[in-house]
Structure formats: structure tokens, C-alpha cells
Amino acid sequence: MCNQFNTSSMNYTVRDSTREDCRDIMRLIADLSEYEKMPDEVKLTHKELEEDGFSSSPFFKCLVAEVPEEIQSRDGHTIVGYGFYYFTYCTWKGRVVYMEDLYVMPEFRGKGIGKALMSRIAQIGRARGCVRMQFTVLDWNKPSLDFYCGQGALNLTAAEGWQLMRFEGEAFEKLAQATN
């Protein structure tokens, strides 16, 4: 799958990622975690990303946005954004496409690349029979909230009160070992 875009100011391609893109995806994952002010949270290894995404039963899918070499980033990169997704399920409505991450390098923002990645994920979800697309955003991340809401996204936490919960570390271990 590959979409070519040519906006007034920039050529770029949105395409499915391959195993060879993992180094770039890891770089962008780290960039996003810094933007989200939790850089120490990234524990994923390059090997895990490769194995979990590019084996016969992948846990996720990932799109990348690529620009021609002549307009590469200041530090020499041509993969300038990514959209990371997978399929989930809602017992009320059915199939759901879930966008885990959406990120575009700062120097390439404002060109429609983020919107193109997000639209492509929605398109893939729709083709697979999904009725909605879900994702999470940090409440202080006003530019992203404005961007998503401007496209018609609904904040379910604000509208209906949904809280995202997690078992991790010792609590997760204890739960997995519990016997009644």
C-alpha cells in the first residue's frame, strides 16, 4: 500500500512499514516519548519491535511517511513520521481500529502529513469493517487535542467519563498468579 501526496509545499509518501524501517520507527517512538514528557518509559527493543510486528502473526501494523532525499531532515532522515495501529473490538459496535501512536517530526509539521497518516489508518480500518477509530491523548497536549477535535473526534473521557486503567509490574504478576 502506498499513497503519494504532493501538496503545495512538499512531496511525501505514506506506505506500510517493513522490517527495514524498524530503526527509524524506534527513533520516532523515542522522539514521541520525549514530546509526551516520558522519555524514560521506552523499554521496547529494536528486536522486539521486529519480532512483534514483522512475523507471521503481527501484534501491530505501522505506516511511515517518507520524503525524497533532497528534502531530508537536518540530521539526514527521510522517514519523518509514523502511524502505529492495530485492531480491537467493541462488544457494543464490533470491529475497531486503534491508533496507538501518530507522530510527525517537528520540522515536517503543518504539511498535512499527520492528517494523511491518520486518514490512511481510518481507510484501512473501514476496509476491514471497522465502525470507529479510537486513540488516547494526554490532557495537557492542547495542540493534538485541537487537531483531533477539529477533525471531528470526540473526547470520551470528557463526554462519558471513561478512565484508562492498568495493571503492571507487581500488581500484574500478582493478578496472573492468583488462585481462588
Next chain:
Amino acid sequence: MCNQFNTSSMNYTVRDSTREDCRDIMRLIADLSEYEKMPDEVKLTHKELEEDGFSSSPFFKCLVAEVPEEIQSRDGHTIVGYGFYYFTYCTWKGRVVYMEDLYVMPEFRGKGIGKALMSRIAQIGRARGCVRMQFTVLDWNKPSLDFYCGQGALNLTAAEGWQLMRFEGEAFEKLAQATN
């Protein structure tokens, strides 16, 4: 997979669901949507549940809790609870097991059935290499929040500010059709 439990007051079994359980699962999904005060939201059909969960590439997995016929519910049911889950992915930590629904019929609560379903999901997730289990709860649902937090769950919306977002209906269609 099947776990037999025999607590002081009740025998029950937690097991993988089969296609034949779909009618009971649909009934419990409807019960949960009433408890969550959104009964009109359930649009899923019995056929969709069967096709999406019990084909060669299932979108979800579901456990059921079953009691012997002699202690069936007042209206004659032996499937008295369910735990609905699937696998997702975190670009910071890797594999995640996601518990979409956890529900036990009111007359069978307080016997450890909910905890047993939840523990089994964590156990399955752990065996599959997951490092955490995630789920959502409505902010007004104090009994459930207390139950989960009592087991060590963290409310990420309260702690870090994560907001659950959604594109649906016209906004989702528009996004899927957008071209830059």
C-alpha cells in the same frame, strides 16, 4: 482451558467460550450495557459476534464463568459472567492484554467470580509475553473502580491525564475518505 473453582459457598468453572456460548454472551453484553446506563448503544448482532470471534482469524477472545445447573440463576442461566479480551501493543513496553469487558450477574457477585475471570485473562496475557493489562472504567462506577484499585490497578487518566478519543459515524467516514 478450564479452571475449576470451589470457594466456601459456590462451585463454578472459568473456561474459554465457544460459538455455542454466543447467545449467553450477547445476553450478558446487554446486561452490562444496562448497568453502564447505555443500553441503546448495543448494535452488535449475534451473527457478528460469532463471525468475529469464532473464525480462523478472531478479533477477540472471551472467557465465560459457568455454574452447575442446580445453582442456575433465577431465570434459568448457568453462564453467569464473562471476560472479553484481546491483545494490543504499547510502543514503549511491548505486548499488552486488553480486557474489554468484565461482568458477573448481580446474583452471583461477591463469590470471587469476577476476580477469577480477570486473573485468568492476566495469566493468559502473561503466558503470551504481555507486560501489562489495560481496560477502561466509567468514572461514576465507584464499586468497580474500588474493586480494580483494590487489586493494584492504576488509573492512568487520573495519574497521567490520558483521554480516550474516538472518530465515529460521519467524522470517521470523512477521515477515511480524505485525500490531501
